[in-house]
Structures are given as C-alpha cells and as structure tokens.
Amino acid sequence: MHPLAPVRPRQATPERPVGVDRVLLVLKELGRHPQAVSLDELARKVGLPKSSAHRALTALRRAGFAEQDGPGRYRLGLELVRLAFEYYEHYDERTLVLPALQALVERFAETAHFARLDGGEIVYVAKVEPPKRHALMSSRIGGRNPAHCTGLGKAMLAHVLADDDAVEAFVDEHGPLVRRTRRTLATAAELAPELERIRCRCYALDDEESEEGIVCIAFPLFLASPKLPSGAISVAALAHRTPRAALEAAAGEIVSLIERHLGPVTR
Structure with missing residues (x-):
C-alpha cells in the first residue's frame, strides 16, 4: 500500500459493534437504568x-462515566452527570437552533421561528x-403570544398536556382563552382533540388561528429531555403565498432539515 493512501476505518455494523461503539452502546444503556443494572442484563440488552x-x-x-453500585451492578457515574450539568449551564439554545432556522428559510423562503413555552404563552427566542x-x-424576539392559538404553542402543549383533564386544567388556569381569529380553538373541548391529532402526526398546524392570513407548521x-419539549421550531408563511397544505406536504422535508442540523430531536 502507498504510504499516503487513505486507510479505510473499520466499519461498525449494528450486528457487530466494535471498539468505541461498544463503549457508547453500554453508556447509552446505562442511562436507561437509573437504579443500576447487572452485568448480565446489560450485556443482554446491548447484545x-x-x-x-x-x-x-x-x-x-476509568473516566468516571460509570460506577459500581453493589456487587455486579452498574450505573452512570457522577462525573458524567457533572459534565452534563456543566454543559447545560452554558447551553445556548438560540445559537444551537439558528443553523436549522437559516436552512429552513433558505429552502422555503418563509419565516422560521424558535420559541419556548412559558405558562400559557410562548416566548420567541429566535427568528429568521x-x-x-x-x-x-406579530412575532419578535423576546415577544409573546398565546400558546393555544399558535403552531409553536400547540406543538409543545400536545406533550405537556397529556390528556383531556390536563387540557381542562390548563384552560381553567389560563382562561378564558382569547379568540384571536374566527379559527382560534379557545375551549378545552376544541383544544383537546387538536392536541391529540398533533401527538399522532408529530407536528402542529396554525391555520390562521393567531393572525388572519398567516399559516404555519411547527415541530416540538x-x-x-426525551419526554418534555425544550421548545419548538416553525415555518410561518403568508397563506396566499404558501398555503397551509403546501407546508403540511413538506413536513417530512422540514424534519429532515431540522435533524440534519440538530440530530434526532423531533418526535
């Protein structure tokens, strides 16, 4: 072989993970067992x-990422937990999501947002x-809108309000919910089935529910956390220029663009 010829790295396969892949498999599996797991079960789980x-x-x-918890039982080490919290303290979600927002704007030539949920409202953290x-x-960075009538808000509420009782409690706490347009869903009876549809299809739609003439599609x-959304991303458009149906037809492509920049963070 020529000394400058590229060396092909050894490829890991799902059937036979090698080297560092084995370590990562074990690390990820440990994260699923906060009460510790035996070596036998761990080996069986990761194959x-x-x-x-x-x-x-x-x-x-050796790295402090795992520790023994009694004879033959293991769990994540405190050093890994410390690193995770240190990272999260300096974690800037706005900087993290901006490349995804920019990619969406370049592809669709419409406005992209990232927002967080704060009680009954959303707060806009980034906008391109x-x-x-x-x-x-009406959106501006640092500004707010009601969560129940925006795609961003509904995308997050669908996972925060897990059932009809939770939706009713939300409406009782934050109601009466304002009807921004004739399409706004402003009662628990209207909102609960909409949130169930969002959970099933994995994205939310705003069909001129917050502003007349504005439609959007949003993804938590x-x-x-794997259970509660940190925020949501949306593509918002003028309805006459990019109809809601066109946004919905592009849902798969939007997810691909988001995950190309952020990894598997949608659901």
Whole structure:
C-alpha cells in the first residue's frame, strides 16, 4: 500500500459493534437504568458478550462515566452527570437552533421561528426572515403570544398536556382563552382533540388561528429531555403565498432539515 493512501476505518455494523461503539452502546444503556443494572442484563440488552460489556464498563469507570453500585451492578457515574450539568449551564439554545432556522428559510423562503413555552404563552427566542420577502407578523424576539392559538404553542402543549383533564386544567388556569381569529380553538373541548391529532402526526398546524392570513407548521424539539419539549421550531408563511397544505406536504422535508442540523430531536 502507498504510504499516503487513505486507510479505510473499520466499519461498525449494528450486528457487530466494535471498539468505541461498544463503549457508547453500554453508556447509552446505562442511562436507561437509573437504579443500576447487572452485568448480565446489560450485556443482554446491548447484545454483547459479557467479557466485551465488562471491558466497556472498565473504560467508562476509568473516566468516571460509570460506577459500581453493589456487587455486579452498574450505573452512570457522577462525573458524567457533572459534565452534563456543566454543559447545560452554558447551553445556548438560540445559537444551537439558528443553523436549522437559516436552512429552513433558505429552502422555503418563509419565516422560521424558535420559541419556548412559558405558562400559557410562548416566548420567541429566535427568528429568521427571508431577505426581501418579509411578512408582517406579530412575532419578535423576546415577544409573546398565546400558546393555544399558535403552531409553536400547540406543538409543545400536545406533550405537556397529556390528556383531556390536563387540557381542562390548563384552560381553567389560563382562561378564558382569547379568540384571536374566527379559527382560534379557545375551549378545552376544541383544544383537546387538536392536541391529540398533533401527538399522532408529530407536528402542529396554525391555520390562521393567531393572525388572519398567516399559516404555519411547527415541530416540538426534545433537546434536553426525551419526554418534555425544550421548545419548538416553525415555518410561518403568508397563506396566499404558501398555503397551509403546501407546508403540511413538506413536513417530512422540514424534519429532515431540522435533524440534519440538530440530530434526532423531533418526535
């Protein structure tokens, strides 16, 4: 072989993970067992021989990423927890999501938002508009809108309000919910089935429910927790220029663009 010829890295396969892949498999599986897990069960879960699982645990324990909790039982180490919290303290979600927003604007030539849920409202954290194609919207960075009538808000509420009782409690606490347009869903009876539809299809739609003439599609983002969204991303448009049906038809492409920049954070 020529000394400058590229060396092909050894490829790991789902059937036979190798080297660092084994360590990462074991690390991820440990994260699913906060009360610790035995070596036998761990090896079975990740599909490795006990000897391989044990070697991976040894490497993780050296780094402080795993620790032994009684004879033959293991869990995540406090060093990993410390690193995770240190990272999260300096975590800037706005900087993280901006490349995804910019990619969406470049692709669709419409406005992209990132917002967080705060009680009964959303707070806009980031907004990117297409050059020379602005649309007059009420959204502004740091501004707020009611969660129940925005795509961003409904995308998050669908996972925060898990059942009809939770929706009723939300409406009781934050109601009476304002009807921004004739299409706004402002009662628990209207909102609950809409949130169920969002959970089923994995995205929310705003069909001129917040502002006349403005439609959007929004996706919850699970950046920090696998259960509760950290925020949501949307593509918002003038209805006469990009109809709601066109946004909905592009749902799969939008998810692909988001996850190309952020990883598997949608659901």
